[in-house]
Amino acid sequence: MQSQRFLFVAILACFLVTIKSTPLSDISDSDESTSVDEKTQKRPDDDSEFDGFPFREDDDSLQDSSREMSVQDHNWDVLIFTQQWPVTTCYHWREENPDQECSLPQKKEFWTIHGIWPTKLHQMGPNFCNNSANFDPSKLNPIEDRLETFWPDLKGMDSTEWLWKHEWQKHGTCAMLVEELDNELKYFEQGLTWREEYIMSRILDASDIHPDSNNTVAAINNAIVKALGKNPSIHCLYDGKHGISYLSEIRICFSKSLELIDCDGIKQGDAVPVGVPGGTIITNCHIGSLVHYPSLVPPLQRKSHWKLPLVNVYKLLQFLMWFTL
Numbered sequence: 228m229q230s231q232r233f234l235f236v237a238i239l240a241c242f243l244v245t246i247k248s249t250p251l252s253d254i255s256d257s258d259e260s261t262s263v264d265e266k267t268q269k270r271p272d273d274d275s276e277f278d279g280f281p282f283r284e285d286d287d288s289l290q291d292s293s294r295e296m297s298v299q300d301h302n303w304d305v306l307i308f309t310q311q312w313p314v315t316t317c318y319h320w321r322e323e324n325p326d327q328e329c330s331l332p333q334k335k336e337f338w339t340i341h342g343i344w345p346t347k348l349h350q351m352g353p354n355f356c357n358n359s360a361n362f363d364p365s366k367l368n369p370i371e372d373r374l375e376t377f378w379p380d381l382k383g384m385d386s387t388e389w390l391w392k393h394e395w396q397k398h399g400t401c402a403m404l405v406e407e408l409d410n411e412l413k414y415f416e417q418g419l420t421w422r423e424e425y426i427m428s429r430i431l432d433a434s435d436i437h438p439d440s441n442n443t444v445a446a447i448n449n450a451i452v453k454a455l456g457k458n459p460s461i462h463c464l465y466d467g468k469h470g471i472s473y474l475s476e477i478r479i480c481f482s483k484s485l486e487l488i489d490c491d492g493i494k495q496g497d498a499v500p501v502g503v504p505g506g507t508i509i510t511n512c513h514i515g516s517l518v519h520y521p522s523l524v525p526p527l528q529r530k531s532h533w534k535l536p537l538v539n540v541y542k543l544l545q546f547l548m549w550f551t552l
């Protein structure tokens with residue numbers, strides 16, 4: 228009797244130890260993360276499955292080879308004004324890492340500003356033109372509310388200042404070359420002015436292109452050309468896992484005197500002029516397939532938790548078998 232009770236206590240103790248040494252969270256974490264991390268671990272050079280992610284040169288990556296250019300020629304020809312579709316930005320951001328927060332704008336059908344990027348024709352940059360022109364957030368106080376609305380940092384709740392700082396240091400300091408943009412407040416105000424004037428959702432709506440639809444790049448391009456009379460540059464993120472191109476950014480171009488011009492001749496990541504019947508489209512989107520203009524960030528495809536209890540029952544059985552044999 229005594230020894231049986233001892234045996235029981237021993238079994239219980241061993242069981243608890245086993246449970247402890249294989250924490251439940253490990254099981255669930257590894258189950259969940261394999262689907263997401265697998266690819267990244269296998270291809271450490273590639274930062275995501277969105278292999279259309281083309282904006283390394285001109286978006287917010289801080290390690291930047293073009294920084295070296297900053298001592299050289301800071302002249303430029305064209306201002307690229309970029310609006311982004313927040314749903315696609317957030318989807319991509321979250322696919323890179325499901326733990327990353329993304330704050331979508333409150334309003335529906337609301338394109339937001341990414342930046343104003345001075346650029347030479349047929350070249351990237353210049354970037355980071357003036358190291359003494361420090362970013363001073365207080366200079367933006369008069370327009371901060373509007374910036375929060377129209378030029379938000381989607382990637383994180385509290386980092387709005389970070390996006391503005393980056394855009395200013397990398398692009399604003401180069402835009403300073405023209406008087407209309409020669410300080411922080413002017414640079415950001417210009418973005419707001421253009422955002423009010425060129426409302427991308429309306430431009431697309433006017434050609435019956437609404438969120439939650441699939442369209443050819445040609446149709447999107449036509450909609451913009453119809454509304455503006457100038458050629459834009461149209462950017463997609465390609466989700467290789469599901470084989471879907473997502474509409475990501477639409478860029479329009481301005482001269483040094485801030486007049487709307489064709490984007491012809493700008494060099495933008497992997498966007499190139501593509502010949503189509505009736506003209507040329509500057510884009511990185513797959514020209515032959517439909518581009519999805521999503522209305523919602525697709526839900527995370529987490530593996531369900533049903534495995535968890537089974538795994539543990541199995542472990543317990545295994546343990547008991549080992550113990551009793």
Ligand SMILES: *[C@@H]1O[C@H](CO)[C@@H](O)[C@H](O)[C@H]1NC(C)=O
Binds near residue numbers: 403
């Ligand atoms: C760089 O920025 C500083 C501070 O705003 C300004 O005084 C200076 O004139 C700028 N230099 C050039 C070359 O634009």
Ligand SMILES: *[C@@H]1O[C@H](CO)[C@@H](O)[C@H](O)[C@H]1NC(C)=O
Binds near residue numbers: 439440441
């Ligand atoms: C658009 O295409 C995607 C991907 O093929 C598909 O899942 C979706 O249902 C399509 N949406 C519409 C409105 O046709």
